[in-house]
Amino acid sequence: MRLDLSKDKINLDALFVKQQKIDFDNGDSLLKIAINMPDINFLDIEIYETSINRLINKTHKYQLSNLKIIQVDAHTKDNNFDSFQLFLSGPWYKKKYHKLRLVQTAFLDLLSKTIIHNGKIHIATDWVRYVTTMMNALKNHLHFKNTQNDPIYSLRPGHRPITKFERRSHRPGHDVLDLIFKNEK
Template sequence: MSENSTAPDAHAERHRTAPARDRGEPRFPGGPAADPAGSHHERRIRSFRPRRGRVTVGQGEALRRLWPQWGLDIDGLHRLDLGELFGDPDLPVVLEIGFGMGEATAQMAAADPGTGILAVDVHTPGQGNLLALAERDGLSNVRVANGDAIILLREMLAPAALAGLRVYFPDPWPKKRHHKRRLLQPEFVELAATRLRPGALLHCATDWEPYAEQMLEVLTASPSFDNTQPDGGYAPRPDFRPLTKFESQGLDKGHIVHDLIFRRNEA
């Protein structure tokens, strides 16, 4: 057997997993908690499934090293000072709910260093990947939050604290009996409105047609938002939202992606 036949190739090395840990040992000491809000808040129907997944060695190392500096758990027990969190009291901060593996988030952060991105997800591999991307690209304007975005909005952010809100490709919960789990409901929209400053954009995108229709109906009915489109319909994809690999694959299959961009009004 040749020497090269036993050496892992670059792909295998990149995707090898972290060594096993002893029972009871924290998965990532000092990293994201498994259930940060615990029993502090009410049990309710959630719009997300906790997804831990397989974490590569690189992602795990990023979580261990960078979480204390750039990560936070959504425990619902204290009010966040976004100026302190980002190290700049004048930095406008946009909240992104659900960032997947973080590639698009990193691209947006690199393209707009004058805006902070507070990116929320419960996907551990994605959290580690985004932290690694932020370090690699020197993105000091990214912070990663772990947990329930509803608790973050309701309990941990001050009124009018946000300069924008992005919800890209949330779980569509396609079965009718699961529609109540969709994030974009009237209650969520009005909660978000209290945390957005006047003029801030609420930007959603989905490739699930029935969910796009629901989003448009809910946002149009809200007294707190105005559609940026004069015809009251969907918006073209703005240049600042990157075309992701997932989205490109969907477009190749004939999926139609709808963007909805609404502006927080003065009401």
């Protein structure tokens, strides 16, 4: 079933009964996680119609009931998600585009309201300058605490699959670093 989001409102509580995770990417990594964690519900927010159709087909192929896909600008009520995952997002490496980077104070303020107390933010990137910026933004935010000793990066958890971008980046100087912080709000 497809919703016309210009007319319909989404009630996330009606979509899912249990805990929720949210993901923005082409859906491949989330699909693998949803297959391996059938007791947890996932929401994939996509922009591109082709990614949506491909992911819907794979969801049907694997008969997944714990993965929902929407094409929308996401807004949600406070304390609605237990985690947020961002794997290898665009680093916007040119200085004039740094303002487009997702992990900044204003976005972290929004996440601190959206993620439950002790919920986690899990970010992975292969861009050293961007990971340093993200680490600083997270460790300087009032509500987030590193699950490791500052400023130590986390090891890749076994549940995080290697993304297609990560496979492409396996070359010298492009190690993938994981940041896992918890919301102490």
